[in-house]
Amino acid sequence: SAVISQKPSRDICQRGTSLTIQCQVDSQVTMMFWYRQQPGQSLTLIATANQGSEATYESGFVIDKFPISRPNLTFSTLTVSNMSPEDSSIYLCSGGRVGVNEQFFGPGTRLTVL
Amino acid sequence: AQKVTQAQTEISVVEKEDVTLDCVYETRDTTYYLFWYKQPPSGELVFLIRRNSFDEQNEISGRYSWNFQKSTSSFNFTITASQVVDSAVYFCALSKERGYGGSQGNLIFGKGTKLSVKP
Numbered sequence: 092s093a094v095i096s097q098k099p100s101r102d103i104c105q106r107g108t109s110l111t112i113q114c115q116v117d118s119q120v121t122m123m124f125w126y127r128q129q130p131g132q133s134l135t136l137i138a139t140a141n142q143g144s145e146a147t148y149e150s151g152f153v154i155d156k157f158p159i160s161r162p163n164l165t166f167s168t169l170t171v172s173n174m175s176p177e178d179s180s181i182y183l184c185s186g187g188r189v190g191v192n193e194q195f196f197g198p199g200t201r202l203t204v205l
Numbered sequence: 206a207q208k209v210t211q212a213q214t215e216i217s218v219v220e221k222e223d224v225t226l227d228c229v230y231e232t233r234d235t236t237y238y239l240f241w242y243k244q245p246p247s248g249e250l251v252f253l254i255r256r257n258s259f260d261e262q263n264e265i266s267g268r269y270s271w272n273f274q275k276s277t278s279s280f281n282f283t284i285t286a287s288q289v290v291d292s293a294v295y296f297c298a299l300s301k302e303r304g305y306g307g308s309q310g311n312l313i314f315g316k317g318t319k320l321s322v323k324p
Contacts, residue, residue: 122311124311124312132316133296133314133315133316133317134250134296134312134314135314136311136312136313139311181248183250185250185312193238193240193252193255194240194252194300194312195252196242196249196250196252197249198248198249199248199249199250201248
């Protein structure tokens with residue numbers, strides 16, 4: 092299985108600021124995704140991180156709010172911009188490999204916005 | 206549209222009881238994949254199983270077993286002789302077959318079932 096790391100593991104931020112979350116996988120994956128899990132809720136896909144091009148966003152999520160980069164196959168960042176308390180969630184990165192339809196998840200980043 | 210329903214929000218059992226977590230899915234795809242993940246209180250998502258739509262054989266892994274019934278669009282998960290360490294939120298998920306356009310490969314999650322196993 093792929094090992095996926097994220098940092099920071101948690102953060103407490105002030106309203107109006109931005110936070111960038113990093114995701115690193117230990118092996119090449121073809122697909123990388125970013126999910127949000129609001130308190131007590133299920134996971135919702137934010138976007139698919141595409142290598143070297145703009146991410147593909149799901150309905151309800153926009154690039155200005157959640158800019159994503161993926162400069163190479165094994166690294167991606169998600170920025171939560173101009174944060175409000177409603178952005179308090181766990182943000183999870185996941186990766187999937189060619190020919191193997193399974194996804195492994197990072198440990199998540201617990202974000203609290205005051 | 207694809208959808209995953211986990212009707213049981215919370216289940217509480219006493220240690221050593223068997224427990225079944227229900228999962229019903231909706232999809233128009235002929236090829237798809239189903240997953241179960243465990244999320245303990247620490248928050249990380251632990252992959253438990255993946256099953257493709259062409260494989261309806263039931264699977265057993267230790268105390269865990271899965272019953273895939275395509276006729277009823279269900280993929281239920283049973284824990285035999287539950288233990289306190291099984292306490293977690295369990296998510297069922299559905300993904301499209303790779304090769305489709307758009308959000309190929311992403312997972313659609315159910316709302317999760319919180320399992321509490323008491324000693």
